[in-house]
Amino acid sequence: MATIHKREVLTNLKSDRRVLHMEFDLGSSGISYKPGDSIGIVPQNDAELVRAIVDRLGLDQAAIFTLNWKKGDTNEHATHPLPHIHTPCTVKSVFTNYIDITGCPRKSLLRVLAEHCGNAEEKDALLHLSSRGGRAEYETQIRAQSPTLLTLLNNYPSCCPPLAELLDALSPLAPRLYSITCAPEVAPTTPSVAFSVVRFQVPSGEHRLGVATNWLDEISVDDKCEHKVPVYIKPSLKFGLPEDSSAPLVMIGPGTGVAPCRGFLQSRRAKAQKGGRLSEAMLFFGCRKADEDFLYEADWKSFTADGSLTKLVCAFSRETAEKVYVQHKIEEHATEVARLISEGAYVMVCGDGAHMAKDVHAALVRVVAQAGVCGVSDVKAAEALLADFTKSGRYVRDIWS
Numbered sequence: 186m187a188t189i190h191k192r193e194v195l196t197n198l199k200s201d202r203r204v205l206h207m208e209f210d211l212g213s214s215g216i217s218y219k220p221g222d223s224i225g226i227v228p229q230n231d232a233e234l235v236r237a238i239v240d241r242l243g244l245d246q247a248a249i250f251t252l253n254w255k256k257g258d259t260n261e262h263a264t265h266p267l268p269h270i271h272t273p274c275t276v277k278s279v280f281t282n283y284i285d286i287t288g289c290p291r292k293s294l295l296r297v298l299a300e301h302c303g304n305a306e307e308k309d310a311l312l313h314l315s316s317r318g319g320r321a322e323y324e325t326q327i328r329a330q331s332p333t334l335l336t337l338l339n340n341y342p343s344c345c346p347p348l349a350e351l352l353d354a355l356s357p358l359a360p361r362l363y364s365i366t367c368a369p370e371v372a373p374t375t376p377s378v379a380f381s382v383v384r385f386q387v388p389s390g391e392h393r394l395g396v397a398t399n400w401l402d403e404i405s406v407d408d409k410c411e412h413k414v415p416v417y418i419k420p421s422l423k424f425g426l427p428e429d430s431s432a433p434l435v436m437i438g439p440g441t442g443v444a445p446c447r448g449f450l451q452s453r454r455a456k457a458q459k460g461g462r463l464s465e466a467m468l469f470f471g472c473r474k475a476d477e478d479f480l481y482e483a484d485w486k487s488f489t490a491d492g493s494l495t496k497l498v499c500a501f502s503r504e505t506a507e508k509v510y511v512q513h514k515i516e517e518h519a520t521e522v523a524r525l526i527s528e529g530a531y532v533m534v535c536g537d538g539a540h541m542a543k544d545v546h547a548a549l550v551r552v553v554a555q556a557g558v559c560g561v562s563d564v565k566a567a568e569a570l571l572a573d574f575t576k577s578g579r580y581v582r583d584i585w586s
Contacts, residue, residue: 186413187211190375192405196478204441204480205402206366208377209416218376218418220368220448221425221583225360227415228397230287234335235280241338244348246277252349269357276348285356286334287396290327295337297346297354304343311341330387361397362419364535364583366444366481370455376418379444379480424533424583426452433464433530435522437545439471439500439511440480442536445583446470447481449533454493463492465525467518471500471511496521511541512548522549523556531579538584546571549580 187209195204209224218224239246251272252265265272270283280286292315299311313319314327330336334355338344346354363378382402383395404412426449427434436446446468457463468485472478479499488494498518502508515522526532534545552558554567561567574580 187214187416189401189405189412189414191377195379195480197476200473200477202473202478203382203402204379204478205382205398205405206377206379206481207401207405208372208375209414211374211376211416214374216418218365218369219420219425220365220452221421221445222365223362223419223421224365224376224378225362225417225419226397226401227360227417228358228400229281230358230396231394231399232281234286234333235277238280238286238335238338239276241335242345242348242351244276246275248276249273250276250279250348252352267352270352279352283358284352285358287331287393288356289331290334290337291356292323294354295327297350298337298341298344301346301350302341302344304341307341307343311344330389330391331393332391333393336391358396360417364441364444366447368448368451368455371451379441381441421583423578424535424581425449427531427578429529430456430461431464433525433528434466435469435525435530435532436467436535437469437511437515437533438535439469439541440478440536442534442541442584443468443470443480445535446533447484450484450488450493454488454491457491457493465495465530466493467496467498467521467525468494469498469500469511469514471502471514473503474501475499475504477503510544512544515545515548516552519552519556522552523558526553527556527558529579531581532574534580534582534584536584537586538582539586542582542584 190208190210191206192208193206195206196202236246252267252270254266270279274283295311295315299308299315302308302311314323332340363380365376366379367377380398380401382398384392384399386392401414424445434449436449438444438446450466453463453466470485472480475482485494485497489497498514500509500511500514502510532549534542536542549571550564550567553561553570554564558567559570561570571580
């Protein structure tokens with residue numbers, strides 16, 4: 186368990202985007218980390234949502250239960266029917282700590298709910314959604330809407346599944362991973378992260394909240410209380426500073442994807458303060474506006490001033506009539522990027538994998554092809570070169586969707 190040591194809102198309070206910087210005190214746990222690693226957070230579900238689900242199911246929040254194998258179902262290799270649920274526990278605790286009540290419902294869950302509908306039409310509707318013939322409706326009603334467990338239960342009022350069968354059908358509440366945004370040379374026992382507080386609206390008009398980010402935001406508001414959070418370190422295998430300290434760096438991290446770059450640069454600064462020589466380091470950062478969500482602005486300016494960072498290139502997507510993103514800036518600085526890659530630079534990309542990473546990759550392919558880096562003559566050869574760099578660890582991406 187770690188204690189929330191510090192929290193800071195990094196975005197303009199007038200912005201509809203809310204990004205938090207949060208530090209965790211590991212105390213005397215002996216847990217170590219390095220730049221490029223991630224912190225795993227084991228969150229809790231929203232208290233109001235839990236209460237509403239328990240009420241809808243007609244259960245007693247304080248009731249204590251345990252889980253046992255049904256007669257004839259015992260698995261001799263398993264010690265517990267549902268290993269992710271630690272029993273005995275209360276009904277409130279199981280919905281708060283152990284199961285996913287907000288993720289996109291699987292078809293297997295819909296089938297279980299269907300079996301416990303008293304109304305034939307509701308049962309048929311759920312069975313249709315979980316069938317091959319209902320694939321289109323599943324996409325529009327389930328995937329696009331991502332209903333919570335409460336929404337499903339309210340949409341099918343006659344559905345009242347037994348607790349044991351419902352728990353068996355629901356997925357475990359998964360940990361969330363966040364890139365560490367500092368270096369142990371600066372914060373040996375207080376690693377920090379930066380994350381967007383996730384809130385969005387689905388086509389039906391309902392609002393959805395990210396489980397971990399909203400929980401962390403809520404519990405950390407009262408800085409007079411000591412808040413304990415279950416955490417662990419997930420080491421990165423390749424995403425980190427290269428062993429060859431003479432190799433240049435090209436870092437690309439728009440939005441909260443810039444988080445690990447702060448740790449890399451803190452580590453470089455610590456090395457320089459001990460007399461070490463630094464290679465060139467170039468950072469491409471992107472956000473909406475300089476006065477809205479320029480995350481860690483003072484840090485980047487400080488790193489540039491002392492040489493820990495050679496060059497900072499920013500893309501402010503909403504400051505011009507035509508949106509400008511990091512991939513556009515990479516091509517704008519193609520000559521310099523190509524030179525650094527030719528000189529053995531390590532390219533590190535962190536952030537959104539659904540769009541940004543693909544666009545950045547395409548921009549790098551064009552830069553490499555047009556400059557003839559390492560003798561490549563066309564796009565196909567550039568793709569092959571970047572694939573080789575990926576295998577050797579010179580082109581590393583820490584991306585999420």
